[in-house]
Amino acid sequence: EPEVTQTPSHQVTQMGQEVILRCVPISNHLYFYWYRQILGQKVEFLVSFYNNEISEKSEIFDDQFSVERPDGSNFTLKIRSTKLEDSAMYFCATWTLETQYFGPGTRLLVL
């Protein structure tokens, strides 16, 4: 069964540093999403991406965040200057058969 993959699985960074989280969506899928889950809290929508542009973003997705599809397979989330409150699990997702399938997540810890 096709899967969404994400790298790295864990990342530790210092406050103020830039991080790039990577996702390889299921091939031939066109809609991509990022969500985050702060430890012990609900999963929150960050942004959706279609046809090489953002189609929707939440209020969480401020100027510190950006997304792009640098090549035909990867989908990235960049946080320009990380804050302590960015520590969370970040999930990439894609659509198939009316269902969103999620990657395994990247656990980001900002110190």
Place this chain on the structure above:
Amino acid sequence: GNSVTQMEGPVTLSEEAFLTINCTYTATGYPSLFWYVQYPGEGLQLLLKATKADDKGSNKGFEATYRKETTSFHLEKGSVQVSDSAVYFCALRPTGGYQKVTFGIGTKLQVIP
């Protein structure tokens, strides 16, 4: 806006007990409804789904029925196992297009031997 309300945990059950996790939603139209499961240290896995009223989603002994009249999608299992210990998220996706999923807060289930 759309929202999902589910019972707060943790829920602690003995092995082979009956499980119900309540979930209600607020949305316009006829959203698709989902249950996702998150095992300790892992990502989100789709457990089951229902896309229209009166549909029953089922998987691994878990069931949930889409009740339009009560705007509910309660998760049930007749006999839980220790391996079912996880966090369960109820979620919805509005009709039309490739819209984002809205999640409930999650319910932690702990099954003890």
